Amino acid sequence: MQSYIYYSYLSATIAYLLLLLYACFRKNWHLPFIVAVLCSLIWSSSVITATKNSPFFFADTLPYETLRNAAWFFQLGILLSKQRYNGYKQLFRSNTSVVASLFLLLVFVIELFPSYLTLIRKSLNVDPRFASHVVFAVFGLILVEQLYRSTPLKQRWNLKFLCISLGSLFTVDLLVYSKSLLFSSLDFALWQSRGVINALMTPFLAVTLSRLKLNSHSAELTTPRKTIFYTTILFGCGIYLILMSFAGFYIKRANTDWGEVAQTLFIFLAILLLVIPFTSGKIRAISKVYFSKHFFQYSYDYREEWLKISKSLAKLESLEELKVFIITTLTDLVESAGGGLWLKNEQGHFFLAAEQNLKLTPQEIEYLHNIGDLPQYLANKQWVIDFFELAHAPEVYDDIDLSPWCYEDSQVWLIVPLFHLNKLEAFVVLTQARAPRKLDWEDHDLLKTVGMQLANALALNRTSEELANNRQFETYHRLSAYLVHDLKNLVAQISLIVRNAEKHKHNPDFFDDTIDTLNNVVKKMHHIVEQLKQGETNNTNANTFINLVELVKNIAQQHLGTPPLQMSTTLSDCFVTADKIKLTNILTNLVQNAQDAVATSEGWVKLELTKNQDYAVIKIIDNGIGMDQQFIAERLFKPFDTTKGNAGMGIGAYEARDYILKQSGNIQVDSHPGQGTAFTIQIPLAQRISAKQGNNDQL
Numbered sequence: 001m002q003s004y005i006y007y008s009y010l011s012a013t014i015a016y017l018l019l020l021l022y023a024c025f026r027k028n029w030h031l032p033f034i035v036a037v038l039c040s041l042i043w044s045s046s047v048i049t050a051t052k053n054s055p056f057f058f059a060d061t062l063p064y065e066t067l068r069n070a071a072w073f074f075q076l077g078i079l080l081s082k083q084r085y086n087g088y089k090q091l092f093r094s095n096t097s098v099v100a101s102l103f104l105l106l107v108f109v110i111e112l113f114p115s116y117l118t119l120i121r122k123s124l125n126v127d128p129r130f131a132s133h134v135v136f137a138v139f140g141l142i143l144v145e146q147l148y149r150s151t152p153l154k155q156r157w158n159l160k161f162l163c164i165s166l167g168s169l170f171t172v173d174l175l176v177y178s179k180s181l182l183f184s185s186l187d188f189a190l191w192q193s194r195g196v197i198n199a200l201m202t203p204f205l206a207v208t209l210s211r212l213k214l215n216s217h218s219a220e221l222t223t224p225r226k227t228i229f230y231t232t233i234l235f236g237c238g239i240y241l242i243l244m245s246f247a248g249f250y251i252k253r254a255n256t257d258w259g260e261v262a263q264t265l266f267i268f269l270a271i272l273l274l275v276i277p278f279t280s281g282k283i284r285a286i287s288k289v290y291f292s293k294h295f296f297q298y299s300y301d302y303r304e305e306w307l308k309i310s311k312s313l314a315k316l317e318s319l320e321e322l323k324v325f326i327i328t329t330l331t332d333l334v335e336s337a338g339g340g341l342w343l344k345n346e347q348g349h350f351f352l353a354a355e356q357n358l359k360l361t362p363q364e365i366e367y368l369h370n371i372g373d374l375p376q377y378l379a380n381k382q383w384v385i386d387f388f389e390l391a392h393a394p395e396v397y398d399d400i401d402l403s404p405w406c407y408e409d410s411q412v413w414l415i416v417p418l419f420h421l422n423k424l425e426a427f428v429v430l431t432q433a434r435a436p437r438k439l440d441w442e443d444h445d446l447l448k449t450v451g452m453q454l455a456n457a458l459a460l461n462r463t464s465e466e467l468a469n470n471r472q473f474e475t476y477h478r479l480s481a482y483l484v485h486d487l488k489n490l491v492a493q494i495s496l497i498v499r500n501a502e503k504h505k506h507n508p509d510f511f512d513d514t515i516d517t518l519n520n521v522v523k524k525m526h527h528i529v530e531q532l533k534q535g536e537t538n539n540t541n542a543n544t545f546i547n548l549v550e551l552v553k554n555i556a557q558q559h560l561g562t563p564p565l566q567m568s569t570t571l572s573d574c575f576v577t578a579d580k581i582k583l584t585n586i587l588t589n590l591v592q593n594a595q596d597a598v599a600t601s602e603g604w605v606k607l608e609l610t611k612n613q614d615y616a617v618i619k620i621i622d623n624g625i626g627m628d629q630q631f632i633a634e635r636l637f638k639p640f641d642t643t644k645g646n647a648g649m650g651i652g653a654y655e656a657r658d659y660i661l662k663q664s665g666n667i668q669v670d671s672h673p674g675q676g677t678a679f680t681i682q683i684p685l686a687q688r689i690s691a692k693q694g695n696n697d698q699l
Helices: 002-024 029-050 058-085 089-093 093-113 114-124 128-148 153-183 193-208 225-252 259-278 281-295 300-314 321-335 362-369 374-381 386-390 441-504 508-532 548-558 580-597 629-636 654-660 687-699
Strands: 339-344 350-356 412-422 423-431 544-547 565-569 573-576 607-612 615-622 668-673 678-684
Touching: 002 193, 002 321, 029 193, 058 089, 058 093, 058 128, 058 544, 089 153, 093 114, 093 128, 114 128, 114 386, 128 153, 153 193, 193 544, 259 281, 281 615, 300 441, 321 339, 321 412, 321 423, 321 441, 350 374, 350 423, 374 412, 374 423, 386 412, 423 441, 441 508, 508 548, 508 580, 544 548, 544 580, 548 565, 548 580, 548 607, 548 615, 573 580, 573 678, 573 687, 580 607, 580 654, 580 678, 629 668, 654 668, 654 678
Parallel strands: 565 607
Antiparallel strands: 339 350, 339 423, 412 423, 544 573, 607 615, 615 678, 668 678
16 A cells, blocks of 8 residues: 555656656746646655655645645636636636635645644534545636636637646545545545546646647637536535535434445435436526526527527428427527417418427417417517516507416417518417516517527528429429420421412422421421420430531521521531431521511521531521620520510520530620621531540540
8 A cells, every 4th residue: 555655646746847847948937837836746745755654644745735726726717817808917806716715725724733623623523624625626627617618619729638637636636535525534545546647647737838828819708608607506516515425424423323324325315416406497497597687797698599599590401390490499598398380371371380398278279270360469569478477467468369378277478479571470389487487678589589580590491492393383484485486486487388388389399398398397396295205305315417518408498488598508518416406496596586687678698507627617697687785795695585575485595505505516696786697606526526535535
């Protein structure tokens, strides 16, 4: 035993000595840290000295341990003051610092002078040193917890190892002295291991030393309400454990025969009594109300509530999840036991969309299904209906009949409206709170603010659903528009045949052209039927190897519009890869548009085919009315925008550009008002495409 204690604290002494040398020989001194390490070195050395003496008086080393604790408290207080107040002066003005200093001084004097200790032992029949060191351990854990919570996230990296090291130190002290206090004797099994534990802490403290330079230029920080809440809980637990230890000690002393059994049962019941409040929603609700009233100027941290709800809303993926989230959020805000959400349908009627622990009678549910003027009342007043307020000030709600819910055992407490753009989107019925409370103006403001945020989420979800439905309808309408556009072109060709039949019915060449035109119409009709079967209009998988020279000649022969189409080319062949029917429709439509743009008898329309090294070039030129640059930039290629009134669909130019670009081609428009228009279409030659594909295969 003696050997283990000696080497345990010897390792701590050596570790603290090395840490002290490291801290002193650094370029930047941190004096509070050096003092704390020096006091720790003195403490561990005192234990080694006590070990060498006989008999052992390990309790005589407690004054040095108190000195060590005071030094580390001062170090933590300096850092905490810098984090909160950008300086250390506030540490000396704090009432907490004064009380802690006086308590430390009192304990130090009692431990240093045995006469005072003997007097207290005779008066209280208990050793006060163990209880004092339990208080020191709890106070140290509180300082560590406050320092960590008060440090911004970006700076916690600097203090991480310091908080871990000192938190471990004070946790071990709490275990040692709480058990020693309980059994009225020092627990050597735990006490002798503290030397090794302290030695293991020093590397982390050495790492911390290089990170202790914190930013202190930010604005003054206020104490987070979570810090106060959890720190108070920690402090309360510490006091509770001390009192229970004293009680257990006296129970053991009262009955020596059954003392240990009674003590064990008492400690078990004490711990059970401590666990029950932490698992009680009602007690937590009462605690939150108490802290909000007595520790804060405002009852809620609005920024934290807003950010928390925003982050949670971002994680939701469906309307059902949103419904449950709305009820949960509002019930948690006011500690309600449950609630139900009423949504507005397309007819403007409200229905129960979701519920959570909604303990309403069938009569109350039936009344809500036939709510009458309640939505109008909520829309006009735009406030939360509070049935607690109704019971004490009924004149506030003279404008509405709430009698179905006004009876002694009614569970209805609040009706919270959810507004979006001043329109009532939904309302939530909340049942009675776990802890009875009266809502004030801050509660109402928070409920209305959160209600608007939740209503915006509902409106956004509904808009998303409508957008998805509109996209489906848009796809259907786009398909219909393309089909109608193709049918219109076919009807135009057949109409030309009918108009010219009377004049050319005895001309054999007319019959040949008519048969060719009708044959082309039949092919296009078959193509439209195939498109309807596939459910799409842009079938880019039907590309074939075609000769543009033959294609444009067929267009010139079959197109019988006015003025006649003039086709010009010097090529014998010009091969591209494209959808023959699609490309024919596009060129035919552009020729038709050019003919429609020519209003004079001297007008003309030309179709020219040339090629360069990479592209086949098709030009459709007319001397018609032309277009200005603003029209070309803003309206020419805009779908469903036409200047032909009911005679046009407004998708011909859009369809042409869309298809040509998908074929890796290009389309250009050169036009001026009164001077005509020239469409230039460039389509990659088949050889160029094959070469590109070969290069890609090699890669």
